[in-house]
Amino acid sequence: MQLFYTPDINPSHPQYFLSEEESKHCIRVLRLDAGSEVQLIDGKGGLYNASIKDAHPKRVILQINSVVTEFNKRNHYLHIAIAPTKNIERIEWFLEKATEIGIDEISLIICQRSERKDAKVERLNKIITSAIKQSLKAYHPILNEAMAYDKFIAKPFEGQKYIAHCEDGDKTNLKVDALSNGRYLVLIGPEGDFSPGEIDSALQNGFKAITLGESRLRTETAALEACFEANFLNR
Template identity: 50%
Template sequence: MLTCFAPDLTPAAATYQLSEDESKHAVRVLRLNEGDAIDLLDGRGGLYTATVAAANPKRCQLRITHHETVAPRPYFTHVAVAPTKNLDRMEWFVEKAVEIGVERISFLRCARSERRELKLERLEKIAISALKQSGQAWLPQLDELVDYAAFVASVAPETTFIAHLEAGERTALAQVASAGLGCCVLIGPEGDFTPAEINLALGRGIRPVTLGTSRLRTETAALAAVFTAHLARPQG
């Protein structure tokens, strides 16, 4: 069944009008007709079932027939990553992270970052598409690009970890991620965090972690962090 994104839909609503893009896809591409069923999600835990009341390709009208609310996951995963110069790699990461399950993605401007600016519009659309495809109920928060030092100063050090490549003792992320109900993992740019950035995090009480023995590309490391935290989180 077709799933559409309805961010402004509320549980009290009896009817709903799809956006022009969603209307066109439902009526022109999928050829839905009056009486056909459709699923909706609002990105805030709400799942809806509806039927087509008027199959207009610009203003498809729906009649809501059922609503349920999915509780948020008990474990909060937050990845803060320096976006790559090639934006396709970040798009791939966002898509796969949403499919697996992530609550928040932040973007860092680091000393060695090759990308200094970032527009979220395209990434938000990819996140919504992945949400619909994967059947998730909660759309993750995507944050604007922020300077690394400002971000480090804003997070809770007891639940934040830095995955860097410098020598030194590090704990496996799976081990520390399973010890609580949430974690934030910092992932650096292609050239890694600078020693000064690492020391800044350690000075704040942020602990160093490892994602394994392989040297991973930025987007791979970020996805590995999401996947590791997902497996370590309490299930159910």
């Protein structure tokens, strides 16, 4: 069944009008017709079953038949703050896979050793949207604009906070330390890793140092490993 992302849908209304772009895709590309059944997700937990009432290529009218709220709601909250990589396609890959596996929020942090200082959030959000449609997720992960590292780690966060780095020192393991059904924030540094000063600043702001294994991982791989571990803990 075809799936559409409809963040502006009102669950109390019996009908919904697809945008002109989505209507064209629905009728001209997918070749759906009146009576065809489709599914809608609002990105806030709602999964809607609907049928096409009017198959106009510029304004498809959908009849809402049923609604499931909090569809596949997760029992934990995962926020990963990651330094955007020089090759932005690697971050795009991470966003796609993390969304498919399960993630709630992503922040882009600019560190001392960051080779990329910005990223086009609009384009990255489209990749996330595509991934939730592909994997049938009713919740759309939040993607935050890039922020300076020092400002980010000073922000309040209610939950367990971790920093993954490659420097020597005492470290714990996310799978061992994290409490199930909890809220987690994990910092993932740039290709050159966090600087010693950044690590110290994180520890002073309540973050715990963690290891993600013996191998030295790429930025996007480390972030995805953290995503795997958090989801495995809460499976």
